[in-house]
Amino acid sequence: MGQGGDNTRAALIMTLSMAGYALNDTCLKALGEDLPLGQVLFLRGALTSALIGGWVMWHGLWRVRLSGSDWGRVALRTLGEVAAAFFFISALFHMPLANATAILQVLPLTVSLAAALFLGDTLGWRRVSAIAVGFCGVMLIVQPGASGFNSYTLYALLAVAAITLRDLSTRRLDGSVPTMIVVLFGSLGVMCLGGALGPGEVWLALDVRATFLLIASALFILAAYVCSVAVMRIGDVAAVAPFRFTGLLWALVLGYLAFGEFPEPVTLIGASIVVATGAFTFYRERAVSRQE
Template identity: 50%
Template structure:
């Protein structure tokens, strides 16, 4: 029988695959459908799937305090900003490049938690974060190889960091499923309103298939990320979140004939390496 840690690692890998396959489906849609329309239609299906899952698990409730609703509202703002910036970058950049930039998230969140929430951060992790930012510079390549769309990916990192700092303020009694479905609803409504100002594209068979697959994959990503919290050691499973970059490299090559240049690959390796080191130091600090 597989150990709990093996199951947790497999679920984390599956979660990253779900999110990355969703990204690939959305990138396919970028050729035929406006961003606002694609996110709105995907959101409708995602909301239904999350609601069914929440009812099945019995982990949704909405009788929360005003403080919790205010924090959930702030988190939804961060979620909408992150969705817009990330997908805008994805629609115009290779999927592996965008995913590589997002690998800096654990470093940025650790730095922001230290700066704004007074969470401890030793000099070793600070040094690793500095090295990680050098890796990001190699990925975005300021200068001749720079793309303005990289700024959208970096903005997505800022919005996700804000979102995750807000989550740390939520009460442990607030169900994660409630938070997730409210984020999905806010994104769907927000992009639905925005889509009124754009010309909708006809939804043919390919578009409908991609939208359905995107909603299904993002649902799987969330489902597996919830399940991974319930088995094994999360510190053991956490490094497997970087498998998302491997999925992005494979999908970029197979579906879009994209492959990052050498500097991007070196930068991605630096970011992943420093992220793994930071996770190792956090685990060691937690033991102490």
């Protein structure tokens, strides 16, 4: 199959990956109506860790040896993953699904900015301009000073910072480190966080609905992880990366169908600006890397 066919297949897989993440978020938000945060994090983390651990064992990835520096990067990445889970799921429990997802669309901009500040990457005036415009779009989404702005909006922004830390740590990992090993440590970290929150909560017995949502959430997130790995091995990054933003479309549809939520027009305008600037940043990063 030619590169065009590979990119088409990779774009479809990326879209399915984003659907998996959005469905996972939908399940978690629905669980938040019945269960405390720590219980949700622990149970979902345990299920996900069991599934990913099975994947790792099946493929013999547990035999891989990591260097000392890679262990440190995995630890830093896990810290980012745990913090992101806490802040994002806390926000998700208290704000519309599409709004929380829209804020996450700023990640390509924050990662580019952080890479320039901490990893020595070069930013040209085009990407700097895109980042500035993108952050203006974020302000339209969060609307500071508006009645809908609260501490959980800040939690969503803190989740962006945590995911940026996670992604920068991932960039520094040696290419020989298996992705699913790294994902497994993140999942175990989230499970431990849920267990740590447990003593301050009242955990409840699971009914059929909660059990179904937990299992579905673990399966959706595993499918999203697997698709994410497959995409990087099939298509050209520049051609496929913009399809990450289909996650916002999935969130809009699922938020409306599952919870009757639909963002205000100003939020949609802000999200459109963020998506456009993020896609442009992906394009410029690819163009610069080719020139180099």
